Amino acid sequence: MPRPKTLGAGALPALVLALALLLVPASPAFAKTEIQFWHAMTGQLNEAVNELVKQFNESQSEYEVKPLRKGTYAETLTAAIAAYRQRQAPHIVQVFEAGTQTMMLSGAVLPVYQLMKEQEIAVDWKDFIAPVVGYYSKDGNLYSMPFNSSTPILYYNKDAFQKAGLDPSKPPQTWKQVEEYSKKLIASGAAKCGFSTGWPSWIQVENMHALHDQPFATKRNGFDGLDVQLLINREFGVKYLTQLAAWQKDNIFSYGGRAGTADPKFLSGECGMYMQSSALIGGFTKGATFKWGTGQLPHWGAPYKRATSIIGGATLWVMKGKPANENRGTARFLKFISDTPQQMWWHVTTGYLAISNSAVKNLEAGYHFKKHPDQFTAFAQLTRGQATPNSQGLRLGNFVQIRDVIEAEMENIFAGKKSAKQGLDDAVAKSNEILKEFAAANKQ
Amino acid sequence: MQRTVFRNRWLPYLLVAPQMAVTVVFFFWPALKSLQLSLYRVSPFGDKSTFVGLENFTRLLGDPDYYRSVVNSFVFAAGVTVLAVLGALVLAGLATQKIRGLAVYRTLLLWPYGIAPAVAGIIFLFIFHPAYGILPYFLSFVTAYEFNWLLKGWVAMVLVIVATAWTHLGYNIAFYIAGLLAIPSSVIEAADVDGAGPMRRFVAIIFPLVSPITFYLVVLNMVFAFFESFGVIDAVTKGGPGQSTEIMVYKLYKDGFIGLNLGSSGAQSVILMAIVIGLTILQFRFAEKKVTYR
Numbered sequence: 001m002p003r004p005k006t007l008g009a010g011a012l013p014a015l016v017l018a019l020a021l022l023l024v025p026a027s028p029a030f031a032k033t034e035i036q037f038w039h040a041m042t043g044q045l046n047e048a049v050n051e052l053v054k055q056f057n058e059s060q061s062e063y064e065v066k067p068l069r070k071g072t073y074a075e076t077l078t079a080a081i082a083a084y085r086q087r088q089a090p091h092i093v094q095v096f097e098a099g100t101q102t103m104m105l106s107g108a109v110l111p112v113y114q115l116m117k118e119q120e121i122a123v124d125w126k127d128f129i130a131p132v133v134g135y136y137s138k139d140g141n142l143y144s145m146p147f148n149s150s151t152p153i154l155y156y157n158k159d160a161f162q163k164a165g166l167d168p169s170k171p172p173q174t175w176k177q178v179e180e181y182s183k184k185l186i187a188s189g190a191a192k193c194g195f196s197t198g199w200p201s202w203i204q205v206e207n208m209h210a211l212h213d214q215p216f217a218t219k220r221n222g223f224d225g226l227d228v229q230l231l232i233n234r235e236f237g238v239k240y241l242t243q244l245a246a247w248q249k250d251n252i253f254s255y256g257g258r259a260g261t262a263d264p265k266f267l268s269g270e271c272g273m274y275m276q277s278s279a280l281i282g283g284f285t286k287g288a289t290f291k292w293g294t295g296q297l298p299h300w301g302a303p304y305k306r307a308t309s310i311i312g313g314a315t316l317w318v319m320k321g322k323p324a325n326e327n328r329g330t331a332r333f334l335k336f337i338s339d340t341p342q343q344m345w346w347h348v349t350t351g352y353l354a355i356s357n358s359a360v361k362n363l364e365a366g367y368h369f370k371k372h373p374d375q376f377t378a379f380a381q382l383t384r385g386q387a388t389p390n391s392q393g394l395r396l397g398n399f400v401q402i403r404d405v406i407e408a409e410m411e412n413i414f415a416g417k418k419s420a421k422q423g424l425d426d427a428v429a430k431s432n433e434i435l436k437e438f439a440a441a442n443k444q
Numbered sequence: 445m446q447r448t449v450f451r452n453r454w455l456p457y458l459l460v461a462p463q464m465a466v467t468v469v470f471f472f473w474p475a476l477k478s479l480q481l482s483l484y485r486v487s488p489f490g491d492k493s494t495f496v497g498l499e500n501f502t503r504l505l506g507d508p509d510y511y512r513s514v515v516n517s518f519v520f521a522a523g524v525t526v527l528a529v530l531g532a533l534v535l536a537g538l539a540t541q542k543i544r545g546l547a548v549y550r551t552l553l554l555w556p557y558g559i560a561p562a563v564a565g566i567i568f569l570f571i572f573h574p575a576y577g578i579l580p581y582f583l584s585f586v587t588a589y590e591f592n593w594l595l596k597g598w599v600a601m602v603l604v605i606v607a608t609a610w611t612h613l614g615y616n617i618a619f620y621i622a623g624l625l626a627i628p629s630s631v632i633e634a635a636d637v638d639g640a641g642p643m644r645r646f647v648a649i650i651f652p653l654v655s656p657i658t659f660y661l662v663v664l665n666m667v668f669a670f671f672e673s674f675g676v677i678d679a680v681t682k683g684g685p686g687q688s689t690e691i692m693v694y695k696l697y698k699d700g701f702i703g704l705n706l707g708s709s710g711a712q713s714v715i716l717m718a719i720v721i722g723l724t725i726l727q728f729r730f731a732e733k734k735v736t737y738r
Contacts, residue, residue: 074701074702077704078701078702078704081488081489081490081704084489085489085490102488102704105487106487106488106489106491107489107491108489108491255594255595256574256575256594257575257594257684258682258684261573261575261594262575263575264573264575264576265575268575268576270575398703398704398705400702400703401698401699401702401703401705404698404702404703407684408683408684408685408686408687409686411594411595411684411685411686412685412686414595415595415596415597415685415686417597417686430509433507434703437485437503437705437708440485441485441486441487441488441492441705441707442487442492
């Protein structure tokens with residue numbers, strides 16, 4: 001096989017180059033202290049990150065934050081871990097919400113609340129939006145700085161609604177309406193399918209459990225300990241996925257793959273409704289050729305209570321073991337991005353949630369939400385329901401793998417290979433194994 | 445075989461040293477490292493690590509998902525090897541005919557090999573994706589058949605097999621073209637005179653004469669399918685739907701680099717290595733006897 005050889009031969013010059021680069025001494029020309037910031041934002045979001053960093057760098061003269069995109073979330077985390085093991089860790093690394101437990105238990109991070117305390121920088125933590133802070137706090141202390149947070153919402157095609165004789169100003173509120181509207185959309189020829197979804201586990205399992213105040217896992221969704229087991233194969237989960245699988249047969253629901261691969265189903269007009277992260281508002285504004293609106297995620301109604309949805313996205317973690325003066329730069333940067341003007345700018349530019357109540361209030365005062373009502377849907381959903389232990393978030397080890405297991409079983413269920421009960425039982429059994437393994441690896 | 449005699453005893457060692465150094469640094473050392481990792485339970489950041497003996501292996505052997513990935517690997521490797529080798533032989537046969545524009549055809553046939561597997565995967569996505577692929581779009585005009593491999597496991601498997609085989613076709617074709625051109629025309633002409641048709645000539649003369657190449661390609665394509673097909677799978681299916689296209693090397697990547705379970709990942713790579721070494725030995729033992737070397 002020539003490939004392994006070419007790999008070796010290609011890697012050698014690369015290695016030599018890498019070594020050579022390491023040997024080049026940091027230029028003494030600038031006296032500014034450099035802060036390395038690794039992230040996973042692509043496209044427009046990458047530009048927004050660069051712009052934000054530029055604003056910080058120009059706001060003061062002591063520190064220079066250097067943003068570097070390291071690939072996907074998973075790749076960024078893997079790169080940071082590898083760098084940490086070589087004692088070359090960046091100061092700040094962006095980690096997705098699913099990696100929270102891994103980071104908290106890593107022993108490799110400096111919690112932000114501690115960093116700010118050490119640097120005597122005052123941050124009004126109480127001003128942060130509760131569902132965002134809750135996800136990333138331990139014992140009431142914030143461990144990582146919320147950066148890009150979003151929550152899933154419902155998008156609907158207003159043109160298709162019009163064509164189907166539905167009121168384009170009224171998105172469905174309940175799942176019953178979703179079914180009814182879907183049938184009308186299909187019958188009238190306005191769309192081929194009723195609705196689809198992005199991020200199957202995050203939206204349809206994690207968030208649906210939170211929204212209906214159902215536990216996802218034991219120990220308060222993992223917040224109270226490592227000895228955790230999933231609870232998604234109980235009455236609510238089974239009933240719900242049985243329904244989705246049945247709808248899949250009638251095209252009321254049309255599965256479109258994991259992550260964002262189903263986006264084209266909505267953008268092409270194939271499906272009249274779509275559940276996806278609120279951060280997609282910007283993308284849909286550019287990409288959709290029809291009028292669309294947003295609504296909150298549908299609810300099943302009684303007997304289930306209504307709680308808030310949970311957030312997704314990523315936060316910024318501070319790696320420990322850096323000299324105090326560099327930590328000071330890190331702290332000042334994190335403080336800068338959490339300040340109200342930056343939060344407002346970030347929200348308006350990217351569509352990610354503003355994380356402080358002051359920023360939201362200011363946006364409201366500036367009529368931002370009047371002009372962009374879709375931007376308010378997510379805030380409304382996060383504050384409308386009751387915040388309960390079930391809606392605070394999830395704190396699970398190896399969560400990425402667990403999501404993968406859940407999504408694989410969801411596919412088995414939608415394909416009709418397994419009943420909802422069977423699929424969820426299998427997902428729970430496999431996930432519990434993974435959780436046990438994580439607990440064992442972290443208890444030593 | 446001619447024996448080359450070096451005057452200096454150390455010269456031959458010196459000459460192979462660079463290649464050996466690369467092999468040791470990039471193959472033996474990582475292999476040993478995996479072997480070591482496979483016996484430990486390691487936390488993601490590597491700060492906590494305990495010796496667990498063979499626990500990573502026993503856990504895998506008790507995991508039905510792991511067996512599925514093994515079966516998937518064999519199905520996938522067999523599919524890719526058969527398709528890529530046979531396809532290459534047929535195409536190389538055509539590319540050694542006396543036709544106009546031969547050089548152009550040959551160049552075009554070799555092209556796909558220059559495409560990175562991940563890029564090939566993306567190209568296939570743009571053709572076959574149920575939501576935005578061009579093929580399902582055209583299919584929807586002529587038939588009600590829904591080409592949705594997002595939920596049909598076997599269709600997804602066929603898709604990744606075809607995509608992977610396609611990326612490797614060019615390499616195989618190059619070998620076959622060389623092999624076919626090396627067959628003396630006198631042998632073929634003699635068979636022609638004896639009244640053998642094209643099929644008979646192919647089965648009785650050409651195929652045996654290129655059998656060393658076939659053997660070499662089968663071994664290489666199989667190893668390729670087991671070890672290096674990661675890019676296509678990652679780009680096209682990510683192992684789904686369900687676990688339908690999760691082959692061993694992809695599961696290993698997912699558990700190790702996304703799940704950060706390095707111990708299990710190490711154990712998986714040791715097993716994978718053992719399987720591939722075993723298969724290669726088997727092939728050399730049994731298949732090579734049927735190969736005619738000139």
